[in-house]
Amino acid sequence: MSSLDRIDREILEALQNNARLSNKELAAKVGLAPSSCLARVKRLETDGVIRSYRADLDARSLGLGLQALIAVQLRLHVGEAFGSIGDHLRSLPETVAVYCLGGTTDFLVHVVCRDTEHLRVLTIESFTSRPEVSRIETSLVFSFARSGLPVDRGA
Amino acid sequence: MSSLDRIDREILEALQNNARLSNKELAAKVGLAPSSCLARVKRLETDGVIRSYRADLDARSLGLGLQALIAVQLRLHVGEAFGSIGDHLRSLPETVAVYCLGGTTDFLVHVVCRDTEHLRVLTIESFTSRPEVSRIETSLVFSFARSGLPVDRGA
DNA sequence: CCATCCATCGAATAAAATTCGTCCGGGAGC
DNA sequence: GCTCCCGGACGAATTTTATTCGATGGATGG
Numbered sequence: 176m177s178s179l180d181r182i183d184r185e186i187l188e189a190l191q192n193n194a195r196l197s198n199k200e201l202a203a204k205v206g207l208a209p210s211s212c213l214a215r216v217k218r219l220e221t222d223g224v225i226r227s228y229r230a231d232l233d234a235r236s237l238g239l240g241l242q243a244l245i246a247v248q249l250r251l252h253v254g255e256a257f258g259s260i261g262d263h264l265r266s267l268p269e270t271v272a273v274y275c276l277g278g279t280t281d282f283l284v285h286v287v288c289r290d291t292e293h294l295r296v297l298t299i300e301s302f303t304s305r306p307e308v309s310r311i312e313t314s315l316v317f318s319f320a321r322s323g324l325p326v327d328r329g330a
Numbered sequence: 331m332s333s334l335d336r337i338d339r340e341i342l343e344a345l346q347n348n349a350r351l352s353n354k355e356l357a358a359k360v361g362l363a364p365s366s367c368l369a370r371v372k373r374l375e376t377d378g379v380i381r382s383y384r385a386d387l388d389a390r391s392l393g394l395g396l397q398a399l400i401a402v403q404l405r406l407h408v409g410e411a412f413g414s415i416g417d418h419l420r421s422l423p424e425t426v427a428v429y430c431l432g433g434t435t436d437f438l439v440h441v442v443c444r445d446t447e448h449l450r451v452l453t454i455e456s457f458t459s460r461p462e463v464s465r466i467e468t469s470l471v472f473s474f475a476r477s478g479l480p481v482d483r484g485a
Numbered sequence: 486c487c488a489t490c491c492a493t494c495g496a497a498t499a500a501a502a503t504t505c506g507t508c509c510g511g512g513a514g515c
Numbered sequence: 516g517c518t519c520c521c522g523g524a525c526g527a528a529t530t531t532t533a534t535t536c537g538a539t540g541g542a543t544g545g
Contacts, residue, residue, distance in 0.1 A: 179391070187392075190385035194349045197502095199532060211493050213534070224391040229384055230345035232479050236334070236379040237342075239479060244429060244438065261473075268480035274399060274440075277470040283399065285429075287479060315432040318416075324387050324394060324442060325423035352533095354501060366524045368503070 179224070182207065184326045186215055187224065191323040194228040231321075239287040242271075242316035243294055245302060247282040250309040257281070260307045267301055269293075285316070334379070337362065339481045341370055342379065346478040349383040394442040397426075397471035398449055400457060402437040405464040412436070415462045422456055424448075440471070 179187070185205040189196055196204075202212035219225045234242065247264070249256060257275075264273050264284050272285040284302075288294040294313070302311050334342070340360040344351055351359075357367035374380045389397065402419070404411060412430075419428050419439050427440040439457075443449040449468070457466050 187385065187387055191387060192382075192384070194383035194385045197532065198534090208494050209532085210495075210534075210536090214492080222391070224388050226386045226388050227347075228349035229347070229386055229478065230342065230349045231381045231384055232342055232346060232481070233379050233381050234479055236377070237479055237481060244431065265475050265477065270477060271479065272474065272476045274471050275473040276399065277472060278467075280469065312433075314435065316429050317432060318430040319427065320420050321427045322420065322425060323384065324389055324392055324426065326387070326392060352501065353503090363525050364501085365503075365505090365526075369523080 183215060183219065183224075186212070186219065188323075188326040190216075190225065190228075191326065234287050238289055241288040241290055241294055242319060243286050243288065244314045244316055245284045245286060245298065246280040246312045246314070247284060247302065247308055248279060248310045249281045249307050251307065256307040260305060263301075263305070267297075269297055269301075285319075338370060338374065338379075341367070341374065343478075343481040345371070345380065345383075346481065389442050393444055396443040396445055396449055397474060398441050398443065399469045399471055400439045400441060400453065401435040401467045401469070402439060402457065402463055403434060403465045404436045404462050406462065411462040415460060418456075418460070422452075424452055424456075440474075 182205050186201060189201055189204055198213050198216070199209050201216070202209040205212060207215070216225070234240070247260075249260065261273065261275060261282065264270060264282060267284075267286070269286040269288060270284055271287055274283040275281070276283055286294070286297060288297060298311060298313055302308055337360050341356065344356055344359055353368050353371070354364050356371070357364040360367060362370070371380070389395070402415075404415065416428065416430060416437065419425055419437060422439075422441070424441040424443055425439055426442055429438040430436070431438055441449070441452060443452060453466060453468055457463055
């Protein structure tokens with residue numbers, strides 16, 4: 176697992192912006208022959224630098240117009256509970272992201288819901304009803320923007 | 331913009347899990363001819379249901395081993411300041427995600443850093459030095475997991 | 486200086502994307 | 516009930532792309 180050179184980083188940046196770039200276009204963009212470019216991409220995949228390729232979907236189009244962040248504080252900070260509640264939170268269909276945090280908040284969970292009733296039921300049935308959970312605080316998400324990792328740093 | 335049928339949802343789910351699926355494989359998976367499948371995917375793209383395709387990169391491989399959540403509280407809740415600080419936060423290279431929230435916290439920013447020194451400088455230079463910012467609270471992210479939207483709900 | 490190694494290249498082959506004319510089935514209007 | 520119309524699906528033909536593989540050349544280390 177050698178370090179990433181300039182071309183690797185250009186590939187990563189390009190694929191981060193558009194994962195469906197054809198190998199030919201990608202090769203042209205980074206100034207490599209298609210075959211060489213393909214070899215690099217495959218290496219980046221097997222090395223785990225590229226973890227996956229994902230389509231970014233519009234939540235509203237899927238009938239999920241309401242997003243919230245739920246801060247979770249646990250009752251007992253024992254290893255066992257920590258792992259199981261984390262798995263539980265990650266396994267919820269409404270869960271988009273789970274942060275495991277240091278500080279007073281143990282977990283922060285980003286969820287998507289159809290409406291406020293859905294959110295209400297979710298918080299009760301999947302959060303407060305859990306014995307490990309001491310307290311939650313739900314915040315409405317007005318807007319959410321995500322960007323890629325800064326590929327060009329740390330070279 | 332008609333509603334999504336079962337096949338549309340299967341396509342979305344498949345592309346959410348692997349955006350680089352070939353159209354042929356995708357067509358086979360959802361039980362459609364390649365040409366029909368392609369037409370649907372294109373429609374989903376132009377309708378904005380599919381917003382983009384992104385490669386998911388490993389932060390550690392890029393030399394970004396430290397992640398944090400920075401909760402930002404603003405001094406003035408005027409429209410002008412709200413927009414400009416939001417743009418500022420989104421434009422930072424270290425920023426991975428920005429949540430605009432209701433509640434005492436106005437913004438929650440997920441950042442990636444090389445090390446603690448990088449984080450220290452970032453919080454000072456890009457957050458607390460801003461006049462609109464009243465107070466920030468930084469939490470270390472021990473782990474972070476993301477999953478896709480629940481495509482099969484709300485049909 | 487020579488041998489070696491690794492990444493690149495480019496041509497050949499295999500596979501996939503894309504286009505387009507056609508067909509089928511459901512719904513509206515007569 | 517019948518016919519026209521429309522949208523989606525099909526599949527063959529064509530274009531484009533991915534993938535493989537042997538050869539080349541520069542850098543490295545002995």
